[in-house]
Amino acid sequence: MTTSSIVEKLHLGLIVSCQALADEPLHGADIMARMARAAEEGGAVGIRANGAADVRAIKQTVSLPVIGIVKRDYSDSAVYITPTLREIDELLEAGADMIAFDATRQTRPGGCTLEQITTYLNRSVRASMADISILEEAVYAESLGVSCVSTTLAGYTPYSLQQEGPNLELLRMATERLSIPVIAEGRIHEPSQVEAALGLGAYAVVVGSAITRPQLITQRFAAVTRKVRMSSNGNDRPN
Numbered sequence: 001m002t003t004s005s006i007v008e009k010l011h012l013g014l015i016v017s018c019q020a021l022a023d024e025p026l027h028g029a030d031i032m033a034r035m036a037r038a039a040e041e042g043g044a045v046g047i048r049a050n051g052a053a054d055v056r057a058i059k060q061t062v063s064l065p066v067i068g069i070v071k072r073d074y075s076d077s078a079v080y081i082t083p084t085l086r087e088i089d090e091l092l093e094a095g096a097d098m099i100a101f102d103a104t105r106q107t108r109p110g111g112c113t114l115e116q117i118t119t120y121l122n123r124s125v126r127a128s129m130a131d132i133s134i135l136e137e138a139v140y141a142e143s144l145g146v147s148c149v150s151t152t153l154a155g156y157t158p159y160s161l162q163q164e165g166p167n168l169e170l171l172r173m174a175t176e177r178l179s180i181p182v183i184a185e186g187r188i189h190e191p192s193q194v195e196a197a198l199g200l201g202a203y204a205v206v207v208g209s210a211i212t213r214p215q216l217i218t219q220r221f222a223a224v225t226r227k228v229r230m231s232s233n234g235n236d237r238p239n
Ligand SMILES: CC(=O)N[C@H](C=O)[C@@H](O)[C@H](O)[C@H](O)COP(=O)(O)O
Pocket: 017, 019, 048, 069, 081, 152, 153, 156, 185, 186, 187, 188, 206, 207, 208, 209, 210
């Protein structure tokens, strides 16, 4: 399949990020594959997944395009989403339909550069998704020939706007400025935010934690019960 036909399959759809790191309760390729199947049943048009094992298991389970990343920590860099060519090789081998990577201006491990990453991906003829945190990074990524950009890292670099919800203003500026698809990703917790993102010109929307991290979903509900408990304890207090 061509890179543009992979991108087209995502148009105006929901991409579900199915990720659980080693320290999360749902960690494991088999569980993530089931999560992906649930997402497919629910109407997702694509899956974002972490690690070659998860990508392989998900590819065997669903018929949706899989956007692969490899999260790996290196001691000499803050970049952890597909930071070097090594992680790209793992994803190519695993059969990821699209490869997402950190396209921020932060220094990569071992002197690897953003330009090396995009040149390598362009030569591999695999669709690519540049995870950005500010508008300038989106503009630069487009100039390097990526297939699309995603607002994944907004609020996760020290120099980007830190806020609780999704950075819809960055999304708006990027959709106005770029000619390639801009994907909305990061801290999207409500269906109304999906609608807002599409209304601002998002090509597609990625939702992760609000669908696939039950410990975080539980936390949001439990916070409400805690609040009510605290106020009722307060009311019970003798005058
Ligand atoms: C910043 C970072 O490392 N983001 C990761 C990128 O793949 C994932 O942990 C997120 O779950 C994903 O971006 C979806 O975002 P949210 O879970 O907020 O819907």
